[in-house]
Amino acid sequence: MSGRVRVGVFLGGASSEREISLASGRMIAEHLPRERYDVVLFDTLALMAGHPKLDAALREKALGLLAHRAAHEELAHNRELPEAFQRQVRDAAAAAAPATDALQLAADGRRPIDVAFIALHGAYGEDGTIQGLLELLGIPYVGSGVLASALAMDKAMARKMFAAEGIPIPRGVVVERGALDEAAARERARALAPAVVKPSRQGSSVGMSLADDAAAVDAGIDLAFGFDERVVVEERVRGRELTVGVVGGRRLQALPPVEIVPKRAFFDFKAKYDPALCEEICPAELTDAERDAAQDVSLRAHRALDCRGLSRTDLILAPGRGPVVLEVNTLPGMTVNSLLPKAARAAGIPFGELLDRLVRLALGEE
Numbered sequence: 001m002s003g004r005v006r007v008g009v010f011l012g013g014a015s016s017e018r019e020i021s022l023a024s025g026r027m028i029a030e031h032l033p034r035e036r037y038d039v040v041l042f043d044t045l046a047l048m049a050g051h052p053k054l055d056a057a058l059r060e061k062a063l064g065l066l067a068h069r070a071a072h073e074e075l076a077h078n079r080e081l082p083e084a085f086q087r088q089v090r091d092a093a094a095a096a097a098p099a100t101d102a103l104q105l106a107a108d109g110r111r112p113i114d115v116a117f118i119a120l121h122g123a124y125g126e127d128g129t130i131q132g133l134l135e136l137l138g139i140p141y142v143g144s145g146v147l148a149s150a151l152a153m154d155k156a157m158a159r160k161m162f163a164a165e166g167i168p169i170p171r172g173v174v175v176e177r178g179a180l181d182e183a184a185a186r187e188r189a190r191a192l193a194p195a196v197v198k199p200s201r202q203g204s205s206v207g208m209s210l211a212d213d214a215a216a217v218d219a220g221i222d223l224a225f226g227f228d229e230r231v232v233v234e235e236r237v238r239g240r241e242l243t244v245g246v247v248g249g250r251r252l253q254a255l256p257p258v259e260i261v262p263k264r265a266f267f268d269f270k271a272k273y274d275p276a277l278c279e280e281i282c283p284a285e286l287t288d289a290e291r292d293a294a295q296d297v298s299l300r301a302h303r304a305l306d307c308r309g310l311s312r313t314d315l316i317l318a319p320g321r322g323p324v325v326l327e328v329n330t331l332p333g334m335t336v337n338s339l340l341p342k343a344a345r346a347a348g349i350p351f352g353e354l355l356d357r358l359v360r361l362a363l364g365e366e
């Protein structure tokens, strides 16, 4: 595409990661090279005003967006995020147009945007739903398609794909509420303790717990059932936690692994977004063989789910066992200081250049 490119940054939405998305989207808009891009922020919450699952507060906000009323983003009281981060969130919410505006053709038949940069995380964004809508409209978008997004979002399904490709994953059991084998699955899950219990389709460690014994596994399953009817229970793998970004189209590049050293029991919601609670070593100090193994398994995980454009694989480097894959994120955090942008910088790719590359990939300009 020659000339200026109109990018719609899709952000906000209705997932439990709404705030993170607002911050990511705003930074993406700030850093897309100005000489090439015109950028508009679109809050996808507007598309969901009639969705039965919205709570009253979100519905109110959605209706406000549709009426182009200036939004005031109150952070959920259970979220403790650094002040600078909160400012980004509020500014983004105030600047965003309803995403319905991005979908309608102008009177001359022209689309309002050339390409969508999806900065959504979690449900209704990272899970293939918005991707499906954009497919229907014929609007190119950054990142993975419908299938890869849906697979990566569902940890139980992603585990099946990894297993089929021989990618090492933790021993695990999927427990489904009300299924015929629920009791038998629970029994096998209890035997995995010490374990990690997580809802199949959530992110940011929401609804997740560490279970040291069988009783705690049961309690963890009940907790996770509050978020999804399918729960994944995994053996707790000990080792160093790494995350590895992958970018590119047909020609894929694995970025330098980043080591995550939580100062809490595990990399929970708060630790993920507060730099004081978690140390990130970028690039991780690894032997060449360890680095190669981590990058190789991340490329394989990216391909196993048929990801496109970018992904970030979370894994544990277990002594004597090598990298064990926990999950693939198809729309990883994209603030300047998020893990994938940081790793890109370590590989000599500044944030603006990374964003430019991702948009070019979406437009088929590799």
Ligand SMILES: Nc1ncnc2c1ncn2[C@@H]1O[C@H](COP(=O)(O)OP(=O)(O)O)[C@@H](O)[C@H]1O
Binding pocket: 170, 196, 198, 202, 203, 204, 205, 206, 208, 234, 235, 236, 237, 238, 241, 266, 267, 268, 314, 316, 326, 327
């Ligand atoms: N099987 C496991 N063994 C050890 N730690 C785990 C395991 N699964 C998850 N964790 C810890 O929990 C964090 C979040 O889990 P993850 O599977 O990446 O889900 P999400 O990031 O979507 O919440 C990981 O970063 C890791 O610290």
Ligand SMILES: [Mg+2]
Binding pocket: 314, 327
């Ligand atoms: Mg993760």
